[in-house]
Amino acid sequence: MAEVVIVPSAEAAGELVADSIAALIATKPDAVLGFATGSTPLPVYRALQSRGLDLSAVRGFALDEYVGLPPGHPESYRAVITREVVEPLGLRPELVRVPGDDGGPLEGAGGRYERDIVSAGGVDLQLLGIGRTGHIGFNEPGSSFGSLTRVKTLTVQTRADNARFFDSPDEVPTHCLTQGLGTILRARHLVLLAFGEGKAPAIAAAVEGPLTASAPGSAVQLHPRVSVVIDEAAASQLVNADYYRYAWEHRLPWENL
Numbered sequence: 094m095a096e097v098v099i100v101p102s103a104e105a106a107g108e109l110v111a112d113s114i115a116a117l118i119a120t121k122p123d124a125v126l127g128f129a130t131g132s133t134p135l136p137v138y139r140a141l142q143s144r145g146l147d148l149s150a151v152r153g154f155a156l157d158e159y160v161g162l163p164p165g166h167p168e169s170y171r172a173v174i175t176r177e178v179v180e181p182l183g184l185r186p187e188l189v190r191v192p193g194d195d196g197g198p199l200e201g202a203g204g205r206y207e208r209d210i211v212s213a214g215g216v217d218l219q220l221l222g223i224g225r226t227g228h229i230g231f232n233e234p235g236s237s238f239g240s241l242t243r244v245k246t247l248t249v250q251t252r253a254d255n256a257r258f259f260d261s262p263d264e265v266p267t268h269c270l271t272q273g274l275g276t277i278l279r280a281r282h283l284v285l286l287a288f289g290e291g292k293a294p295a296i297a298a299a300v301e302g303p304l305t306a307s308a309p310g311s312a313v314q315l316h317p318r319v320s321v322v323i324d325e326a327a328a329s330q331l332v333n334a335d336y337y338r339y340a341w342e343h344r345l346p347w348e349n350l
């Protein structure tokens with residue numbers, strides 16, 4: 094099952110996940126990281142930055158990208174990853190990929206991205222946020238558990254949630270390219286983060302709900318190594334929260350994230 098770790102704050106989550114990434118990079122300097130965008134993973138990137146690790150050999154694949162934004166738009170995920178991850182952490186830009194960034198046509202971009210992930214040896218550690226619709230990546234409700242990188246239509250809810258990053262809600266694209274649930278499940282370690290009460294229903298559905306394409310986050314229950322790192326508010330609808338706290342307090346010395 095997933096290891097659910099309930100932490101006091103987003104900053105504490107960032108430190109914990111940064112520990113896990115630092116340990117991975119110590120053994121594999123050219124590790125492949127799966128990057129998420131949005132507000133949720135920012136504490137992880139900040140915690141990593143403060144450690145001053147040499148990440149120049151790290152390779153990365155972003156989960157998703159909008160379709161239809163003008164090239165260079167500051168809210169394209171290519172621009173966000175450059176600003177929040179590549180530059181502050183000192184990664185080499187040419188080693189960090191975003192869906193659809195290979196210059197080829199949109200049609201077939203998903204298959205090409207899949208091939209590139211496989212050629213890199215697969216993702217070692219995949220960071221994930223979760224949307225209020227329950228999406229991971231941009232896999233909105235109804236996404237197949239076997240889905241691979243492809244074009245998806247964003248829900249009205251997701252477009253409204255992401256409007257805060259744009260000058261007007263109409264500017265939020267209607268489409269995206271996203272890794273599929275099947276792509277995400279191939280990563281060797283999934284780290285799902287969520288903070289705040291607004292994420293509590295989606296976390297409860299992902300961790301404790303039935304496996305269903307209607308709650309795409311529930312796909313993580315199929316993965317052998319998942320760490321769900323959440324604050325008290327995001328954990329507030331978990332039936333077994335006390336057990337998760339107990340299990341984490343009683344973890345064995347070698348049991349990290």
Ligand code: PGA
Pocket residue numbers: 130131132133134222223224225228229230
């Ligand atoms: P957020 O988005 O981190 O900005 O809340 C998460 C998501 O939509 O996956």
